Amino acid sequence: GDSVTQMEGPVTLSEEAFLTINCTYTATGYPSLFWYVQYPGEGLQLLLKATKADDKGSNKGFEATYRKETTSFHLEKGSVQVSDSAVYFCALSGLSSNTGKLIFGQGTTLQVKP
């Protein structure tokens, strides 16, 4: 079945460092891909998404490119801030389901230190 694999956390960075969180997926056809973020004490929020190959999603300085050839959707940010500290979830919505349900990776905790 469909699945998502994220890099293990936690990830600890200094402010202004470059961030990469790896995400790879297994799915039939061309799923839609998402990054969700969960800030401390808050609910899940959509950060960005891409719905077809080579699309780049971007928001708040974060970017991710849908790579069909490597089945990847890695999250990047050029300069992280303390306020980016959160748990990040990669997810897909695949064609094998007719519901649009999301399949999530395990989540990666990011801690940014001043």
Next chain:
Amino acid sequence: GAGVSQSPSNKVTEKGKDVELRCDPISGHTALYWYRQSLGQGLEFLIYFQGNSAPDKSGLPSDRFSAERTGGSVSTLTIQRTQQEDSAVYLCASSLNKRETQYFGPGTRLLVL
């Protein structure tokens, strides 16, 4: 406008008791999802409602779990005879339809003693 709301925000119950969790989706959203977030299993899909169609219950972990959606709006998730392994955060999400972005509520944190 108002987002997805869930109640209660926290629930502590004793093993064997029944619990009901409530979700109020965003007005006009026809698709509604329940997910569970637990330490051991991560975020997992439980059930999906779309309008008046039969729900997709494929993610429910056992027959102790059930859900309904009345009038195409509010949904309740019921867990009967709760077990300690049911302890988790239960998340509700809604979207305009199954192809659109899902918006999540703040969740209900359930602790079964």
